Amino acid sequence: MTAALRFRDLTLGYDRHPAVHHLDGAVADGALLALVGPNGAGKSTLLKGIVGLLRPLAGAIDHGVAPSEVAYLPQIAEIDRSFPISVYDLVAMGLWRRAGLGGRIGKSERDTIERAIATVGLPGFEGRAIGTLSGGQMQRALFARLLLQDAKLILLDEPFASLDAGTVADLLDLIRRWHAEARTIIAVLHDYEVVRQRFPETLLLARSPVAWGPTGEVLRPENLLRARRMCEAFDDHAAVCEEHAA
Numbered sequence: 001m002t003a004a005l006r007f008r009d010l011t012l013g014y015d016r017h018p019a020v021h022h023l024d025g026a027v028a029d030g031a032l033l034a035l036v037g038p039n040g041a042g043k044s045t046l047l048k049g050i051v052g053l054l055r056p057l058a059g060a061i062d063h064g065v066a067p068s069e070v071a072y073l074p075q076i077a078e079i080d081r082s083f084p085i086s087v088y089d090l091v092a093m094g095l096w097r098r099a100g101l102g103g104r105i106g107k108s109e110r111d112t113i114e115r116a117i118a119t120v121g122l123p124g125f126e127g128r129a130i131g132t133l134s135g136g137q138m139q140r141a142l143f144a145r146l147l148l149q150d151a152k153l154i155l156l157d158e159p160f161a162s163l164d165a166g167t168v169a170d171l172l173d174l175i176r177r178w179h180a181e182a183r184t185i186i187a188v189l190h191d192y193e194v195v196r197q198r199f200p201e202t203l204l205l206a207r208s209p210v211a212w213g214p215t216g217e218v219l220r221p222e223n224l225l226r227a228r229r230m231c232e233a234f235d236d237h238a239a240v241c242e243e244h245a246a
């Protein structure tokens with residue numbers, strides 16, 4: 001199996017307090033993986049570790065793709081929507097890898113930007129300030145930016161939070177399209193029904209891995225109960241295990 005990512009006894013956390021620990025395993029190239037677990041299970045922390053925003057406290061993450069081939073969509077609440085930028089300019093930022101930070105955008109690139117905006121259902125919104133968008137419209141614009149990034153590894157942190165059913169369905173169709181193009185996708189999700197229907201593989205976290213494999217096997221009631229109890233029992237002030245400390 002060619003791996004897009006490999007975790008080797010990985011521990012991630014803040015101020016030496018682990019939020020994810022003893023994670024081993026590999027994400028295959030082209031995988032469509034749901035990352036689930038109770039609140040506080042370490043799901044967002046794991047994505048931040050993958051993208052390099054957090055350095056491991058112990059263990060390692062081996063990347064099978066270059067950093068420039070990774071696209072990361074944080075939780076929408078983490079995005080500053082007061083920044084004075086239009087939908088067009090936000091989406092155009094997805095071309096930075098091709099054009100460079102100060103690169104010129106020609107007709108071909110403009111056409112690509114407009115097609116991406118139309119693909120996510122926002123034609124006519126090009127000039128709108130992002131601060132005027134609804135939550136669903138903003139997420140559509142961010143998915144358009146992802147389209148232009150053309151990444152091999154796509155990380156999505158709660159991409160459907162507080163969105164209407166129509167927007168969720170449209171964005172799921174984009175994820176299906178990326179999967180058909182053999183891109184590797186990891187998404188933090190809370191809706192287990194969406195996970196069961198659309199994601200063939202699931203990692204259930206509760207600070208430590210509870211189960212990882214085919215979704216139907218992972219989302220068994222006994223696994224979900226164990227994950228909840230593990231998170232409830234976890235000591236937030238615990239230090240990194242001595243035998244695994246860096």
